[in-house]
Structures are given as C-alpha cells and as structure tokens.
Amino acid sequence: MGWRERKHEETYNEEEINQRLQDELPHWYYEKGWIRRKYKTSGWKSTLMVVNTVGHLAEAAFHHPDLTVSYAFVIVKLVNHAAKGVTNKDFELAHKIEQVVMWQPGKEDGALEGTPDDPRFKYIKYD
Template identity: 75%
Template sequence: MTQWRRKGADEVYPADEVEARLKAELPQWYLEDGWIRRKYKTSGWKATLMVVNTVGHLAEAAWHHPDLSVSYAFVTVKLMNHAAKGITEKDFALARKIEEVLMWQPGKDEPAVLEGTPDDPRFKYLKYD
C-alpha cells in the first residue's frame, strides 16, 4: 500500500518518503547525507570494472549522473538529482534500472538457455543478494 504521492520528475521527496519508498521498492538501497546509496559487492577488480561500466552506460543513457566510489571488490552508487538538489523520481527510476540490470541472473526469471557463470571462484562476478 503506497503512502506517498508520486511527484513530478524534478520534485524533491522529503526524507521520510524517500526512506519509505526505498524500504518498499529498493530494500538494498538506503538514504544517507541526502543521497540514496547502494553498495554492490564484487569478486574482484574485473567484476568491479564491469559494474562501473554498466552503471555508467545506464546513467548516461538516462542523462542522470551518479557518484561512484570504486574499490577492489565493491562499488558504491550514490544518486541525487543535482539540479533539484534532492531525491526525485529520476533517482528512483535510475536506481530501479541499475538494480534490475546488475542483479539479473540467467535462469532465474526465464528458461535457462543462458546458463550463467560456473560455480567456480575463477569465474565469480557479483555477490548476489
């Protein structure tokens, strides 16, 4: 049951509504210091770079630019609408798309034609939730 009114693309949500929406729609994301954030754990540098490139592609295509913190085995994504100076519908939309693409696993939602990476440490990619 939604307790908030959807706002226009550039209307800023108050913190309590941001937290409620994150809990309901994006439970791995959290609000901190005016940004919505998510830390993606990876298996190492190669996977980290793939995450960075994927987020970069989605953000550029959406014309919405996150801040990223990049380390050997994780990427932290931070979203805030810079022009609006707060969290807007654009942030939620991009967070959902990032989550959908990065957390997709072959065989989970469709026939297992695409088998996914082998269960072998040499081929690990993301640490899925």
C-alpha cells in the first residue's frame, strides 16, 4: 500500500519512514520512534522565532511536536501519540514546518528580498 492510500492514523514501519524522509524531507531523520529535524539558528532571538513559528503551525494543525530548545538550535520531534507511531499527520506537519521555517524569499522572483547576508540580520542557518 502506498502512503497516499493510508488512513490518517495508520502508522508507518521504519523502512517506510526512512524511504519517505529520503524522498521528501531529506534534512529530517528517524530516531527512537520519532521523525526529527534540527534547525540551527544565529542565536536566542532567532531560536525563539523558530519555536513560535513551529508552535503556531502545530496549534493550527492541532498536532503537537516535542521541542528541544537551546541558544542556537531547535530540534523538532514528531510522532502521533494516539496512533503510537509516525503517520501522515507527522509527515504533513513536517512539510509545513520545513516550508515555512526554511523559506528564503530572496531566492524567489518577487518583491520580498529576504534577510540580508549580514551577521546583524542573520536568522536561520539555511541548509
């Protein structure tokens, strides 16, 4: 059965998780039952912005990750507690977090320039 055919609460096995991460979310990894991502920041203010962004997206989705927060990084961990494993909900929220946190408007064709390449304005350490 392909992942598009799964019910929202149906869990994936470790091989399926790793394959889907490799195909769709290459900066995420599977460890101890969770899909995870470490976002490196330029310091405490940037870390708080990432935490607030993840918090907003998780609350809007009503699917809540565990976070490890330090001065210059945030680790996001996702698992569906009710289903006791990784489900489509985890992958969908991971995609949305990745899309928003790693957004670089300066690389798009548009009016938004993005954060200047200057240490005073650094925010995320982009991959």
